[in-house]
Amino acid sequence: MKLILGPMPEAVQATVRRLIDSAGEQFVESDRRFVGFVLWGGPVGCDIIDADGEVWSCSWWNGDDTVERVPDGPRKVGAIAIAAEREPGLALWLPQRPAGANDCSVCGGLGTLSQMNGVQCPECVGLGWLSEPHERV
Numbered sequence: 809m810k811l812i813l814g815p816m817p818e819a820v821q822a823t824v825r826r827l828i829d830s831a832g833e834q835f836v837e838s839d840r841r842f843v844g845f846v847l848w849g850g851p852v853g854c855d856i857i858d859a860d861g862e863v864w865s866c867s868w869w870n871g872d873d874t875v876e877r878v879p880d881g882p883r884k885v886g887a888i889a890i891a892a893e894r895e896p897g898l899a900l901w902l903p904q905r906p907a908g909a910n911d912c913s914v915c916g917g918l919g920t921l922s923q924m925n926g927v928q929c930p931e932c933v934g935l936g937w938l939s940e941p942h943e944r945v
């Protein structure tokens with residue numbers, strides 16, 4: 809099973825619109841200016857979601873602010889999973905745990921690494937489970 813989000817459900821669209829209305833920030837991607845909600849941010853970059861459900865990765869690691877679209881896949885799932893801890897409305901968009909999925913052995917099913925200050929588990933991208941056959945992130 810491939811880990812993807814697919815199109816954003818209507819209920820999640822409403823949540824994202826509300827988040828952008830209340831806390832949206834402006835971002836510039838080449839010539840495009842858009843308003844998005846910051847899913848998470850760190851010292852070297854952040855992920856943003858726009859009203860269409862596209863996730864954008866900002867990086868200021870190289871000194872040049874770059875914004876790149878994050879294709880649907882484990883990386884995007886992980887970004888939504890992080891934000892869903894603060895904004896439960898986003899969790900509706902996360903993949904459902906399939907029957908027969910195993911608890912992630914790396915994080916013990918928690919989705920975060922407690923020994924690393926609650927950093928998102930890279931193995932299961934924060935979901936806490938792995939489907940078989942396992943596709944590595």
Ligand SMILES: [Zn+2]
Pocket residue numbers: 912913914915916917918919920929930931932933934935936937
């Ligand atoms: Zn895990």
